[in-house]
Amino acid sequence: EAQVTQNPRYLITVTGKKLTVTCSQNMNHEYMSWYRQDPGLGLRQIYYSMNVEVTDKGDVPEGYKVSRKEKRNFPLILESPSPNQTSLYFCASRTIRAYEQYFGPGTRLTVT
């Protein structure tokens, strides 16, 4: 089954404790991206990757890091999480020219 998976689905952590949210797709998509969803703001792009070892900032990259060492994986790293990073996070992927973007199931992150 074609899908984008994210782990964990739910995470509660404390300020300053490094964490990684994993994202994996099995569709051989070149393009992958991370979004955060906040009430009233919709989804905003954090980082994206056009292919292996090619990443760039989206609209709200501060406080986040990513890497793309393999085509299927695109982890999101929070080196020192803060409460303003409490949000719902989505990973997404597609081929470069495709219309449709496939979203993962979301990760609910709470930073206390």
Place this chain on the structure above:
Amino acid sequence: AQTVTQSQPEMSVQEAETVTLSCTYDTSESDYYLFWYKQPPSRQMILVIRQEAYKQQNATENRFSVNFQKAAKSFSLKISDSQLGDAAMYFCAYRNPNNAGNMLTFGGGTRLMVKP
């Protein structure tokens, strides 16, 4: 930068009736895509319908149709014969295929409630 605005934070509709969700966007581009996504309580993002800006004909997918007004930069979603399963958050989104990054820009969302 492109912006997408959904002016209705919440809407409600009676089951079997028709409802229209509004979306406006701001862009200087002539070539772009527009989308409506549905997010049910499961949080999964589901593509409902898309429209290519170069197409004059409004897109239709079963009970879902759009009214695309390019000059007015308006892209509304009409849901006919509303069903209880249509209750969800709906997001309008824009994408410029010629931009580096090619990202989706989302509106703030409209929560649709369906009354039995």
